[in-house]
Amino acid sequence: MTEPVDAFKKLEIESKFQKLSPGGAISYVEVPNMQDNIPAVLAIMQYIYDNIMYAELNTKSDYCQVCGYDGEIQIVKDESGKLVWRCPKCGNTDESKLNVARRTCGYIGSQFWNQGRTQEIKERVLHVS
């Protein structure tokens, strides 16, 4: 289930649950490419420091080996309806020439994913826009 919520509200809500999980709990904030918005990164870090025990940003640091694009590689449907990763700059969809990293099951993965997981990644709600 997904719910549109901004980063600060999400952390505020989830911080109340951390004491129920003394063995460890982590909150994630899903963000777009933040290279050009460092003040927002710092504001979220300060909010984490002040309000919650443990939280991280899920940022995007993708790379297209064909054209050198260094931003967020997109998930699109191809002609057959299959979800594929596509460089927004040059249109490259060759996974062997794309570097994509996303958090899956707690860790950062970069080996590409099955259709179900790709769909889930595509549907993730951004908490910073």
Ligand SMILES: [Zn+2]
């Ligand atoms: Zn490209």
